[in-house]
Amino acid sequence: MSDSENTAYNSPETQIVPEQIQVVGNLTEPMHRYLREASPWLRFIGIVGFVSSGGMALLGLVSLMFSGTLSSIMPQELTNVPFWLGSLFYVATGVVLFFPAYYAYKSGVMIRKYMYSSTDADLEDALRNNKALWKFYGIITIVSLCLIPVIIIVSVIIGIAVSGLF
Numbered sequence: 001m002s003d004s005e006n007t008a009y010n011s012p013e014t015q016i017v018p019e020q021i022q023v024v025g026n027l028t029e030p031m032h033r034y035l036r037e038a039s040p041w042l043r044f045i046g047i048v049g050f051v052s053s054g055g056m057a058l059l060g061l062v063s064l065m066f067s068g069t070l071s072s073i074m075p076q077e078l079t080n081v082p083f084w085l086g087s088l089f090y091v092a093t094g095v096v097l098f099f100p101a102y103y104a105y106k107s108g109v110m111i112r113k114y115m116y117s118s119t120d121a122d123l124e125d126a127l128r129n130n131k132a133l134w135k136f137y138g139i140i141t142i143v144s145l146c147l148i149p150v151i152i153i154v155s156v157i158i159g160i161a162v163s164g165l166f
Contacts (some may be wrong), residue, residue: 026120035126039111042130046105053101057094063087096140103133 027035067083110126 008155025109026123034114035111036115039108041114042104042108042111044108046103046108049097049104053094053097055094056097057091060087060090060092060094063090100133100136103129103136107133 064084064087067087107126107129110129112124114122114126
């Protein structure tokens with residue numbers, strides 16, 4: 001066998017010197033590609049978030065309309081906590097879920113706009129919305145972590161009170 005026949009089965013050879021990274025505007029080609037690939041996912045997550053937040057708010061409003069009817073047909077033991085309180089929780093959750101959906105969608109739209117315009121202002125808007133998205137999630141995480149001990153303490157107190165140990 002000659003070397004020419006054997007080359008199809010050899011491992012591919014790589015360059016010793018790294019390939020030159022191309023710059024697109026102020027970004028390198030890999031940075032540009034990562035943004036381009038992230039844009040549809042951000043828009044998708046934003047749209048799903050809009051649907052989820054709208055569904056939660058709608059569910060809360062519908063249950064709020066029927067809370068009086070539900071509380072009148074439920075046994076007295078189950079109506080200690082008003083149904084409208086749970087309904088308001090769903091509406092509030094829907095409102096809160098709107099904001100990360102908005103920031104994700106807006107970030108994806110601005111990245112897509114940047115891909116066509118290559119203007120720094122569009123990239124800046126995309127990054128500003130991305131920062132707002134992660135800042136919002138950070139604040140929600142901090143609030144959640146602070147509420148966990150309070151919820152545990154309140155649950156223990158309610159459990160003790162219901163069991164009759166007080």
